[in-house]
Amino acid sequence: MTDSTNTRRTHGHSFLGGSHDENARRTRSVVALTLIMMIGEITAGYLTGSMALLADGFHMATHAGALGIAALAYSYARRNSENRAFSFGTGKVGELAGFASALILALVSLGIGIESAFRLIHPTGVAFGQATVIAAIGLIVNIVSALLLSGAHAEHGHHAHEPHHHDRHGHAHGTDNNLRSAYVHVLADALTSVLAIVALLAGRYLGWVWLDPLMGIVGSIVIARWAWTLMRDTAAVLLDKTDQHVADEIREILSSHGDTEIADLHVWQIGPEARAAIVSVRAHGALTAETIRSRLAPVHEVRHLTVEAT
Template structure:
């Protein structure tokens, strides 16, 4: 490829600005979750505690979902310049986020079903052991949230764009929050059961937690599905129309704006206008639209 040709070649690397940092944080949380999972399953097998075993396998589902997030970061980085992907791998994180949201939905369903069954058929609860498990689990979740918190908050720089953040990091963060929520609710219910005799509160809190987690899962699925289906970013589209369309000068006949990465959008703008305007002038008008990293302009003179 000669120098003149390479100077006009488009790059399609649309990874988030904090991609590597978020990948490291997610990997640390995966390892922390796996260590906790193995410890709980081993302790449950040695002590015969079903509560420990159940929580250990519950942690395994979250370790799997967080593992998907870590794998998505690695795959996106490794294939960022792969020509097989027309617009790069910036949306791999959204695919990972959608998969994680599905797992989260299944977890909430499992918690809900188990809670209803225990509400209808109460079982004996080892309050002391179960409370200790919940406290240790909460400590792990707090540590994980602190690791992921910075990477998650980074995505809220673009307040006008609800999709303008790393959905892969968001999915990992939501999984940690879901675990923390179930731990907090469990601790409250177990203490009430132990000291007030409110045994029913444990499964009731389980149902509350399942509903909240299901809502988080639905929100995450809706956001990531919109990105995967190339949903139009209305804010950026409106900004493009405002800058391009001028009475008697130029009119947009076709406009496509979609997300191709955590911090990047692509746009195809078809314009008809006077002969005094051309594609380069349209590009100049659109320079202030910093969200657009890949712009295609089609111009036809009237």
């Protein structure tokens, strides 16, 4: 007997996650803050002739672009959440935006690393006092932005530098990688500001001019690592990598009854807090697909279930 219906007879395909709208609002606020800081720095740079201000302003523009992608992804996903042109909804739009942001972050780290290496070999004059003020203002903006994002980010139990946590059943908690990408961009900006402040103070008071480009290289390596981690995680979702923890629980539940044999099993992520599953079983005796479905009801991550019983 084959039954390819979903867990619910009448169901939608909106798998955006419970915090989608709140995360979107927070991200838009951070985009506004970043744009204001970017415009202020570029304007001040032109008026004062400060290359340090201009450079930091255009650097912030790349992050504003990445954060803008995150904000647009939230809007697009919400607007098309019930669009049947998307077979499993738009819950993975955030993963696509997160992957794009990770690429931008990787390019930013590469640019910082190359420029820092060049300045380490060919030192240039640095207006330590002015540059320190710029870095301090940037850090304040980044702290405010991080506070806006961290509340929602912490609800998922993840940080950019931490491994995924699992609950007592071994499941990964829902991760909004679109929000995570915005959070990583803010962390990257904050890191560069902190390293810059340390290096600039050392250069001003200790004469360690070489520390400024060295800190730039250190920062670029850390940012590159964050970019790679984000790229790896979002690519796994985009390529429908098996959610092994959910798949293992499904196998454990079905094998515990002793009257079924799994012929085929597919489990993949379709939203921050949602998984889809296709389960094909060989039943030993009169066992219906509805019975199998009821046995799998405790697997709360599975929001779209297809069962085939033969």
